Each structure stands twice: as structure tokens, then as C-alpha cells.
Amino acid sequence: MTTAEAFQRARRPEQKQQRQAAILGAARELALRDGVRNVSLADIAARIGIHKSALLRYFETREQIFLELTAAAWRDWARALHAGLDAAAPGSAAVVADVFARSFGDRPLFCDLLAHTPLNLERNVSPEAVRRYKLTSLGVVDEAAALVQRTLSTLTLAEAREFVATLASLAGSLWQIANPAPALAELYVSDPALAQACVDLTPRLRRTAEILLAGLIPSRNQGQGDQGQSSCRVQADPVRR
Amino acid sequence: MTTAEAFQRARRPEQKQQRQAAILGAARELALRDGVRNVSLADIAARIGIHKSALLRYFETREQIFLELTAAAWRDWARALHAGLDAAAPGSAAVVADVFARSFGDRPLFCDLLAHTPLNLERNVSPEAVRRYKLTSLGVVDEAAALVQRTLSTLTLAEAREFVATLASLAGSLWQIANPAPALAELYVSDPALAQACVDLTPRLRRTAEILLAGLIPSRNQGQGDQGQSSCRVQADPVRR
Numbered sequence: 001m002t003t004a005e006a007f008q009r010a011r012r013p014e015q016k017q018q019r020q021a022a023i024l025g026a027a028r029e030l031a032l033r034d035g036v037r038n039v040s041l042a043d044i045a046a047r048i049g050i051h052k053s054a055l056l057r058y059f060e061t062r063e064q065i066f067l068e069l070t071a072a073a074w075r076d077w078a079r080a081l082h083a084g085l086d087a088a089a090p091g092s093a094a095v096v097a098d099v100f101a102r103s104f105g106d107r108p109l110f111c112d113l114l115a116h117t118p119l120n121l122e123r124n125v126s127p128e129a130v131r132r133y134k135l136t137s138l139g140v141v142d143e144a145a146a147l148v149q150r151t152l153s154t155l156t157l158a159e160a161r162e163f164v165a166t167l168a169s170l171a172g173s174l175w176q177i178a179n180p181a182p183a184l185a186e187l188y189v190s191d192p193a194l195a196q197a198c199v200d201l202t203p204r205l206r207r208t209a210e211i212l213l214a215g216l217i218p219s220r221n222q223g224q225g226d227q228g229q230s231s232c233r234v235q236a237d238p239v240r241r
Numbered sequence: 242m243t244t245a246e247a248f249q250r251a252r253r254p255e256q257k258q259q260r261q262a263a264i265l266g267a268a269r270e271l272a273l274r275d276g277v278r279n280v281s282l283a284d285i286a287a288r289i290g291i292h293k294s295a296l297l298r299y300f301e302t303r304e305q306i307f308l309e310l311t312a313a314a315w316r317d318w319a320r321a322l323h324a325g326l327d328a329a330a331p332g333s334a335a336v337v338a339d340v341f342a343r344s345f346g347d348r349p350l351f352c353d354l355l356a357h358t359p360l361n362l363e364r365n366v367s368p369e370a371v372r373r374y375k376l377t378s379l380g381v382v383d384e385a386a387a388l389v390q391r392t393l394s395t396l397t398l399a400e401a402r403e404f405v406a407t408l409a410s411l412a413g414s415l416w417q418i419a420n421p422a423p424a425l426a427e428l429y430v431s432d433p434a435l436a437q438a439c440v441d442l443t444p445r446l447r448r449t450a451e452i453l454l455a456g457l458i459p460s461r462n463q464g465q466g467d468q469g470q471s472s473c474r475v476q477a478d479p480v481r482r
Contacts, residue, residue, distance in 0.1 A: 118417035215456025
């Protein structure tokens with residue numbers, strides 16, 4: 001069902017679903033190979049052998065295709081956390097840090113997408129598409145926070161959510177640094193003064209996770225004066241923490 | 242010196258510098274107003290009243306212009322840290338967290354640029370331009386780490402550098418989340434289920450800085466098995482921590 005002819009013939013709902021799946025599959029393969037930034041709508045269309053106008057019958061924009069992949073990647077990531085933590089002995093911050101670090105380190109496309117989401121993907125789709133995406137990502141962050149709190153019961157759920165959200169943001173930006181463009185990678189190798197600019201993603205995330213988990217409780221009750229200061233464009237919900 | 246005629250006449254080194262400064266100034270104004278992602282080479286050229294081919298006599302690419310602005314923003318940021326920490330009483334993590342959070346929160350263009358740097362800016366410039374940029378940013382991170390360590394002398398310099406680098410990465414990605422596209426901002430206001438997706442940049446960075454500073458020492462000596470695992474494309478330097 002991934003040929004141009006099959007695309008032209010499809011009529012029924014299950015055929016449309018197959019087409020959507022084929023488009024998402026092609027986008028995923030290309031993004032894994034070339035990086036999200038380098039994959040255009042025309043590339044995805046060419047991969048399936050159709051014209052890009054045909055793609056736009058199934059997705060609003062290039063960005064919506066990648067936003068759908070990001071939502072799927074969040075759900076896949078949640079399954080990895082369950083696999084790593086459902087049977088974990090309670091109380092071990094080291095296990096939580098390791099499971100989280102590997103859950104990102106093993107998922108290069110998820111990390112790449114995480115950096116592109118607020119920067120690009122959420123900005124060129126309909127409000128309904130971004131709303132659906134946000135409900136997925138927020139739901140998974142809550143699910144992950146509940147898993148953390150079940151293992152580390154001295155944390156509050158809000159603290160566990162802070163840990164999850166911070167590490168996910170970092171995974172996106174650190175992955176970009178850990179995967180430099182070829183010219184930059186060569187520079188790192190040839191110039192010892194620049195070597196420290198490169199990052200080993202999984203060990204770095206593990207170390208940061210350990211630091212965050214060790215610091216959440218001792219830093220409680222600091223910064224009480226924060227509530228009134230909002231730099232967000234949207235009026236802050238005073239009880240959302 | 243920002244008119245088309247002035248650009249056409251310039252010959253001497255100081256005139257070239259004036260032109261470069263005018264280009265950087267125009268790029269800075271537009272990026273502050275519209276966001277880095279929305280400013281093209283043609284926009285910058287139009288702002289100064291010249292053709293974009295004239296711009297390319299002074300800078301390699303659009304990305305090099307923004308990389309130069311990022312380097313300048315790092316240096317400006319270092320001055321803000323000195324202003325906040327040079328006279329700080331030793332030992333106060335709360336002061337360090339507050340100075341760092343405000344140093345980012347007060348510099349929206351710096352935060353915006355930080356997210357674009359590994360994702361876009363470092364990927365479309367010459368090796369020499371990216372090398373020059375990296376030496377600036379690494380130098381400022383080291384300078385900031387030394388300031389942190391002078392105030393919090395129980396930290397090692399490597400730990401202080403970890404704090405600085407982590408917070409700078411987060412500032413870039415959190416700024417993007419804290420400054421959503423207009424359609425997304427409306428959605429946050431209209432849909433209570435999405436309100437928690439928004440971020441207040443300065444308070445969030447302050448809180449994360451407090452957590453990191455509280456966790457660095459207690460988490461020492463964890464994760465000893467990390468050294469052998471590298472996901473970076475460049476061979477890790479075993480002593481670079």
C-alpha cells in the first residue's frame with residue numbers, strides 16, 4: 001500500500017489509516033537517517049512515490065506529520081519507563097536516573113523531535129492538532145511522574161513532574177549538542193580546545209538525573225517569592241504546581 | 242551609516258566594521274521583535290535598505306550573523322553574572338540561583354539564540370566561524386563556572402561547569418516553551434487542561450538552579466560506571482570532566 005497507485009485508489013477508512021501509517025513510517029525512516037531538520041514534505045512524498053499535494057490530504061503540514069510522530073514517541077517512551085520501573089525496588093534514585101537516561105539515549109528520534117517541538121512543530125499546525133499533541137505529552141509526563149513517585153515515595157507528585165519535564169527538555173537540547181553536524185564533529189576531533197564542547201548523551205543525562213533527584217528534597221521551601229513573577233505570555237495559573 | 246548609499250561607498254576597515262555592526266544591529270532588532278526563527282537574510286537586508294547579496298560581503302550566511310549575535314550575547318551575559326556575583330556573600334546558593342535565573346530571564350534574545358545554536362546556527366557556517374564561536378561560548382562557561390565556584394567553594398570547578406552548562410541548555414529550550422506561538426498561547430488561555438504546559442521562565446529556572454545546586458554534592462560518586470558509554474559521535478576525551 002505504499003505505491004503511488006495504491007494512494008490514488010484508497011477510499012475506505014482503513015485504507016486512509018494505512019496511508020497515514022505509510023506517511024508516518026516514511027517520515028520516521030528519513031528523520032532517523034537524516035535528522036528531523038533535513039526532511040521536507042517533498043522528501044517524504046518521494047519516499048512513498050507520490051506527489052506532495054497527495055500528502056496534504058492526510059496531514060495539514062510537514063510539521064503535523066512530525067508532531068504525530070512525537071506523540072507516538074511519547075507513548076513509546078512511557079512503555080520503556082514502565083518496563084524499567086514497574087518491577088524496580090522502591091527507593092533507588094540511581095535506578096530511576098539510569099532508566100530515564102537510557103530511555104532517552106536509546107531513542108534518538110524522540111530526542112531530536114523534542115527539541116523541534118516547541119521551536120518549530122507546534123508553530124505550523126492547527127490549534128486542534130497542537131491541542132491533541134499537548135494532551136498526549138502532558139498525559140505521558142503525568143504518567144512518568146507517577147512512576148517516579150511510586151519508586152521514590154519521598155518525592156511529591158509535583159516534584160516528580162518537575163524532574164520528568166526538566167529531563168525531557170534537556171534530552172532534546174543535549175541530543176542536538178551530542179549529534180553535531182559533520183563539519184563540527186571533525187572540528188571537535190581535530191581541536192583539543194573544543195573537545196569539552198561535545199556531550200555524551202546517556203551518561204550526561206544520567207548524571208543530571210542523579211543531581212536533580214538528590215536536590216529536589218533539600219531545596220524544598222526555597223524560592224517562596226516566585227509566584228508573583230511571570231515571564232510567560234499566558235497568565236499563570238497560581239495553583240498549577 | 243545604515244543607508245544603501247553608505248554601504249556602497251565603504252572602503253576602509255573602520256567602514257567595514259561599521260557595516261558589520263549595522264547588520265548585526267538590524268538582525269538583533271528584528272530577532273527581538275519577531276523571534277530568531279522568523280528573520281531571514283532578506284529581512285535584515287531590507288531593514289538596512291540594501292540588497293541581500295551586499296550582506297554576504299560581510300557575513301557568510303544568515304546563520305553566521307546570528308552566531309555572531311550569540312557570541313556577543315554570551316559576553317554580555319558574563320558581565321551580568323559579574324555584576325550579580327562579584328560582591329555576593331560566599332556560600333549562598335539562593336543568590337547564585339537567583340542571579341542565574343534573572344540573567345537568562347532578562348535576556349530573551351540570548352535564550353532564543355541558545356536554542357537555535359546547536360539546532361541551526363552551527364550547521365550552516367564555515368568551520369572557522371563555528372570554531373571562533375565555540376571558543377567564545379566555552380570561555381564564558383568557564384568564566385561563569387569560576388564565579389559560581391568562588392561563591393560556593395564546596396563545589397568543584399567541574400561541578401560548577403556542569404551547573405552552568407545545564408542551566409544554559411535549559412534556558413534555551415524553556416524559553417521556547419515560555420514563548421508559544423500566538424495560536425498556542427490562545428489555546429493555553431482557553432483550555433484549562435493545557436495550562437500546566439506553559440512555563441514561567443525566570444521562576445522555573447530559579448527553581449531548577451536551586452535543585453541542581455542542592456543536588457551536586459549529595460550525588461557525588463554516583464554513576465561511576467559511566468566512562469565507557471559514549472553516545473557522542475566524537476570519541477570521548479576520558480579526562481574532560
